[in-house]
Amino acid sequence: DTAVSQTPKYLVTQMGNDKSIKCEQNLGHDTMYWYKQDSKKFLKIMFSYNNKELIINETVPNRFSPKSPDKAHLNLHINSLELGDSAVYFCASSRGRNYEQYFGPGTRLTVT
Amino acid sequence: KNEVEQSPQNLTAQEGEFITINCSYSVGISALHWLQQHPGGGIVSLFMLSSGKKKHGRLIATINIQEKHSSLHITASHPRDSAVYICVTRGGGADGLTFGKGTHLIIQP
Numbered sequence: 621d622t623a624v625s626q627t628p629k630y631l632v633t634q635m636g637n638d639k640s641i642k643c644e645q646n647l648g649h650d651t652m653y654w655y656k657q658d659s660k661k662f663l664k665i666m667f668s669y670n671n672k673e674l675i676i677n678e679t680v681p682n683r684f685s686p687k688s689p690d691k692a693h694l695n696l697h698i699n700s701l702e703l704g705d706s707a708v709y710f711c712a713s714s715r716g717r718n719y720e721q722y723f724g725p726g727t728r729l730t731v732t
Numbered sequence: 733k734n735e736v737e738q739s740p741q742n743l744t745a746q747e748g749e750f751i752t753i754n755c756s757y758s759v760g761i762s763a764l765h766w767l768q769q770h771p772g773g774g775i776v777s778l779f780m781l782s783s784g785k786k787k788h789g790r791l792i793a794t795i796n797i798q799e800k801h802s803s804l805h806i807t808a809s810h811p812r813d814s815a816v817y818i819c820v821t822r823g824g825g826a827d828g829l830t831f832g833k834g835t836h837l838i839i840q841p
Contacts, residue, residue, distance in 0.1 A: 662831065
């Protein structure tokens with residue numbers, strides 16, 4: 621059983637399109653995260669969501685919007701995709717903000 | 733704003749060597765994580781520390797709150813330890829998470 625799963629694993633799309641990446645965790649965790657790993661392999665936090673409190677990294681464009689239908693899911697919706705959005709996106713979850721995080725396998729997004 | 737510096741950036745060693753990766757940060761934090769990213773891309777959380785020392789198998793992580801410094805040690809290193817090791821601090825900032833740029837470790841047989 622996969623603890624944190626993401627779909628799709630690979631996503632290739634054209635500039636200007638809108639796409640979503642889904643994340644689900646079956647660990648009963650209260651906190652979920654989205655990270656972006658750029659071409660230089662640097663990880664950056666995009667969002668964290670804890671008990672309906674959304675914390676946004678101020679550097680994230682508002683074309684990116686997290687949506688949490690319930691505690692087990694935190695989906696990432698991206699509008700008007702740009703070339704610079706190409707990256708690997710990781711979802712993670714934890715029991716709380718100061719607990720160990722469990723990562724999903726990543727979604728490689730390529731914008732052409 | 734917290735600054736997290738890791739050293740070395742790249743490290744190549746022979747199998748069996750004792751490995752140390754360092755992480756320094758600039759402001760008070762509530763916790764520090766060590767992550768491992770395998771060559772295939774998967775990320776695993778190795779440790780979360782707020783004080784002292786933790787050990788898991790051949791891996792040991794220490795943190796010195798006063799000196800704002802943490803180390804990750806690998807004893808009897810093995811080629812399967814080859815990965816990128818990332819230090820992450822929590823405390824300050826929009827979400828409080830600040831990432832180091834990672835240490836790329838290669839263990840040669």
